[in-house]
Amino acid sequence: MAPTKTDNQKPIIKKLNDFYIQTRRKYLVQLTEGKYITLNKDRMENVFYLNDGMIKRHLNGDLTYGIFAGGYFNKFISFDVDCETRDAARWATLRLIYVLTEEFNIMRGHIHVSLSGNKGYHVDLFFNKPIAIQDLKAFYTTVIQEVGEVPNGEIEFRPSWSQGVKLPLGVHQKTGRRCWFVDTETLEPIKRYDYILDIEPMPADTVTDQYFDLSDEQAAEFEHVVESTDITANVADYSAGLKRATRILDAGQLLESNSRHHVTFDLAKFFHSQGYEGDEAVTHILTVLHNTPRDYFHSDSTPDFWRREAERITALVFDRGYTFGNTDQPIVIHKSEILAVLSCGTFKTKQLLYAMLVTSKRYGKSFYLTAPTARKMLGTKSNETVTNALKRLADGGFIEYTRKGEIDVAMSRDIGRPRYKPNKYRLLIDEPAADEPSVQVTQEQSVVEVAFLLCDPAEIKQYVKRREYENQWQ
Template sequence: MEKNKGKITKTKREEQLLEQIKNLYIGFRKNYIKMYYNKGMAKAKYHRPTWALHDNQILAHIRQKETIGIFAGQIFSKFICFDVDSPELKLSKHTTKALVVLLNHDYNISLDDIHVSFSGKKGYHVEIFLDEFIESNKMEHFYFDVLNNLGKLSEKVEIELRPLHTVGLKLPLSIHKQTNKYCHFVDNQTLRKKTDSENYFLSIEPMSKYYFEIEVLPDSKKINQVQFLNDDEKIESKKIINNINYKIDIESETKAILLVLKNKHLLYPNSRHNFCFKASIFLKEQGHDIAGTIGIMTDVLENTFKHHREMIDKSTTQEFALSELARIVKNTYDKNYIWGQTSKEIKIYKDELKEVLNINTNGKSLHLKKLALSTLIQSKRYASQNGIFYMPYSTMTKMGNTGSRGRLLQYLLYLEEIGFLEVVSRNEQTEGTYKKKANRYKVNISQEDGDEFIVLDLNSLEKYDFKDYIVALFTIDEAKEILTKSQFYDLGLAKLYKL
């Protein structure tokens, strides 16, 4: 009779929590675990029901009638959990805080993407959720690398990888059967209890899988040993490490993005999500604001739907694709995703800087030299194989040039006139719309190697001032010879060379 009662009625809040648990945690339903505890037992235990995980079991967990856990798939997973446990809560807290700091500082993971919950007894779950499935062996690789970098732990502390295909993970937001304590979320720095765990849980946005793969996962070639694991674990971790090589070539990715932007439509089937994420980082780094980035990428998607519909899954509507685009772009800007550690090395050579410094015209030469150097750096960083790159005015200003669009246009026109810069397209209107595309340029000077150069830190380009390049590559006599007297002193070079 019980089976014929029909669907269980859910409140709006329960429906929201159910969907968020499914979205963040559930990727494998064939098996799950239930927690149970009876008086006289030394500790709570788990058993596996013989049936698959159903939404009703998740709902019972949300209502705190059951406490369930889930497994990872054999090949893919949606998230990673570092299960921190010890006999002493104080020791678990200390280890959890250290782990969060390591993930944030050493792996460049935003604190917004690190979620910590109390296990219900004397431990914590530190979790990172992804917006797409990822190979489980990559998560194992990441786990071993993190533990290696965390250093030797107290013998009383364990940090276990969860979920596995063979070992489950208890979900949060229910009751630990032995302690009768609620498994709540905590602040990931202080570990203080969140005032409303359910609202916090509903606010979680998963991290981009593409960013995780590009910027977070360690390079397998750089890992030589796992210092503190036992012999069996060392062997297992090295197997995982040695069999993975998945780093993405950022230079080729950038060229692929430029090609899509040039053609104004997706070039490969089922590449929409990939393009949206990577192009949003690319355009953000070039200085576009959120609205500008969404506008440029909207043109690509709309044109794809109109003229190349076969490139996007039939079940995906244009309305859904554009709403997803807005979400992805906002997330990229909110969490400040960057290419960072995998970007190609950029060098500015002495002969290149000499050519920049030789640019001269009445009254504006210093401003022109600064802008010319900015375009050279942008070209080295983003130009496609044919030397063409995008550069909005906002990027020029961010790199230390004037904020006046009118003056920037004058300087660009002069650089074009003397042949330093070629303007490939300016104020070009996107077909069928009133929208303008970003201008495209090409630097027309020989970019040859030499013995004297400066290597740029791509994560801190804003810290470089024009004079820094001069002092780094020229002696004081060379600088005086190539610059006018007023330029030399206006830049404060006399004081810098004395230092």
């Protein structure tokens, strides 16, 4: 069947945009042999954003495109049925539709199935509100448990940030088959492009009570903030988001007009990473906003709206555990740095200096450290233990304060009692030589593990007292 005429493609392209596309920065292109390549605007200089012209070529069958989820939210879920035979795929798809309708009370009219172009099917559900990816995955897992074992195949979750799914209504570049939507009773192809025009999204609370009251525009803005702040070129550099957060906190106000949403998100992640409670984070964020000149905001933006947005975004960040993007990436530790750690004092002091070393490599030599974060680093509930360890490190010349005991004037005024800003520190450990031994480590590895990777037991014993070695290092 020939592709639709140009005049009729516009509403179809709009529907594909509305239902499927959460991010345009990263997408799939299918090659003639059926394989896919991933194009990512953030990593490839000459890549275009996914646009309507590309979708038009997709509908014409010239090229075939696929999409990814934005990373945190999506407005649809696709069950990708992939089996060795068409009969097995047909059985699995009909079984899945039965489970969705009978076990999860989803109306058949809200289930939309399309051909994969090979042997399988894509079973799609569309929602009226964006849903967190992890909640969609939880729903998927529950459904698949009810479906049971799929003979000679599997049903996979799509899309995620790392695994995309092909857009419907295009042509499979290897088989040449058009990926029509199909009848959910018979799985016979519905050879009409305008099928998609009749699709209506279903209520998000049909599958989860954890959806977020975001418009598509707000979700897209959130995803853009995530993408722009979480990408780091070098694990030893500042995260872009953290750097912005620290600049804002130092200034005590917004530094750019119309930046409230981005700053709220960055600050919420910062306070979460520093061990603050959610309500404390909201209070700090609102202090920054209230200290900002009014002309930095949209004319229709109100303090009440700031508060609601700060509460909503902070709850989202804390509930989902969002952090700055380089916290899980490996970093490089050199032997001289570990020897400095071994020489600094008690085992708790060694633990703290090693944790500060890791922090400095991730976020820069000058960094924040709050009491809750320091207690977490040491695995203690005692403020005295933290205070003593910090004093030993400062007295021993391993660290210095770049900010200490500074009162947060605006916060103190608002709460009616003195409130201090988080202390800032700088490491004074010598820079390692270029040719000395080093290892890549992750955040799960302890100072003991890393020390044994770089030093033999005899070297470690030169810096560690016998009782400490017997209790902590064996």
